[in-house]
Amino acid sequence: MTQKGFKKWQFRGIHGHMAKTKKQIIEDLKLIDIIVEILDARAPKSTENPDVREYCKNKKKIVVLNKSDLADENISNSWIKYYNNKNISCTKVESNTGKGIKEFISLVKKEYKDIEEKYIQKGRMGRLAKVMILGIPNVGKSTFINSLAKRNVVKAGNKPGVTKEKQWIKIDEKIELMDTPGMLWPKLSDSNVAMNLAFLNSIGENAIDNEEVAYNLLKYLVENYKGKVELRYDIKIEEDEEIIDIRDKIARKKGAILSGGRINEQKISDMILTDFRTGKLGRISLERP
Ligand SMILES: Nc1nc2c(ncn2[C@@H]2O[C@H](COP(=O)(O)OP(=O)(O)OP(=O)(O)O)[C@@H](O)[C@H]2O)c(=O)[nH]1
Ligand SMILES: [Mg+2]
Numbered sequence: 001m002t003q004k005g006f007k008k009w010q011f012r013g014i015h016g017h018m019a020k021t022k023k024q025i026i027e028d029l030k031l032i033d034i035i036v037e038i039l040d041a042r043a044p045k046s047t048e049n050p051d052v053r054e055y056c057k058n059k060k061k062i063v064v065l066n067k068s069d070l071a072d073e074n075i076s077n078s079w080i081k082y083y084n085n086k087n088i089s090c091t092k093v094e095s096n097t098g099k100g101i102k103e104f105i106s107l108v109k110k111e112y113k114d115i116e117e118k119y120i121q122k123g124r125m126g127r128l129a130k131v132m133i134l135g136i137p138n139v140g141k142s143t144f145i146n147s148l149a150k151r152n153v154v155k156a157g158n159k160p161g162v163t164k165e166k167q168w169i170k171i172d173e174k175i176e177l178m179d180t181p182g183m184l185w186p187k188l189s190d191s192n193v194a195m196n197l198a199f200l201n202s203i204g205e206n207a208i209d210n211e212e213v214a215y216n217l218l219k220y221l222v223e224n225y226k227g228k229v230e231l232r233y234d235i236k237i238e239e240d241e242e243i244i245d246i247r248d249k250i251a252r253k254k255g256a257i258l259s260g261g262r263i264n265e266q267k268i269s270d271m272i273l274t275d276f277r278t279g280k281l282g283r284i285s286l287e288r289p
Contacts (some may be wrong), residue, residue: 038181042070046192059089066143070284074286109129215243219243233254
């Protein structure tokens with residue numbers, strides 16, 4: 001990732017948005033029993049936010065691995081084990097189809113039992129579990145909420161930063177949800193994490209250099225999912241073949257060529273990124289526990 005790319009993003013952060021969002025989340029959390037952190041199943045570590053630990057000091061947390069339809073299933077399952085071993089409840093979902101939502105609701109009810117007991121001891125009967133969704137941009141917070149609510153209560157979009165307003169919704173006879181997800185800042189301090197976030201489109205598109213990001217993604221894919229790259233683009237990758245050469249091979253296959261025969265680097269880079277983000281390359285995970 002270029003320095004240039006980082007600076008633009010950090011510049012946007014400095015402009016008060018981050019501090020304001022964090023203050024708002026801390027304020028909202030006073031009403032909340034259970035925090036749900038949405039992570040991208042393809043890269044749970046890269047898509048978590050270190051502030052959540054601080055938010056969860058006196059609260060229960062459930063980790064949701066969203067977009068699990070796009071991730072390597074075995075790896076997602078090992079992530080669930082990883083969190084469970086650390087005594088953190090974790091479940092996987094596909095918010096866009098609703099798969100895993102029932103299991104999530106069961107998990108909330110299970111986690112709420114102890115909390116409800118305390119409320120009852122204090123004489124507060126029948127209090128609903130109050131839940132809030134947290135997550136960095138583009139992990140699927142809005143889609144998850146809409147899936148829970150079984151209707152479109154919040155806008156979902158493929159660009160980071162779509163969600164703006166706030167409402168409360170009842171999603172079950174026992175559960176109430178703050179429909180405005182807490183927008184967390186992605187962590188960009190580690191360049192490997194920042195690169196994963198760029199692959200996943202959790203960093204604003206105009207803050208990154210697509211050609212460099214696509215190059216790094218292709219490198220990762222060739223190293224870890226070579227067969228899927230060959231299958232998708234109908235190419236044969238030679239032992240020790242340079243990433244640039246593989247990219248150009250794909251570009252020629254796909255007709256991403258400029259007049260004069262030069263490779264259309266922008267076009268092929270966008271294509272590789274889009275193919276990964278939409279699952280056209282198959283189920284791919286970026287991190288293992
Ligand atoms: N394949 C797949 N796509 C998903 C899933 N959940 C969400 N998406 C897509 O991911 C993109 C981002 O989803 P949003 O719900 O807008 O994400 P968000 O976290 O609310 O994003 P911001 O509000 O911008 O922070 C959209 O194009 C969704 O359709 C999922 O489980 N699987
Ligand atoms: Mg949203």
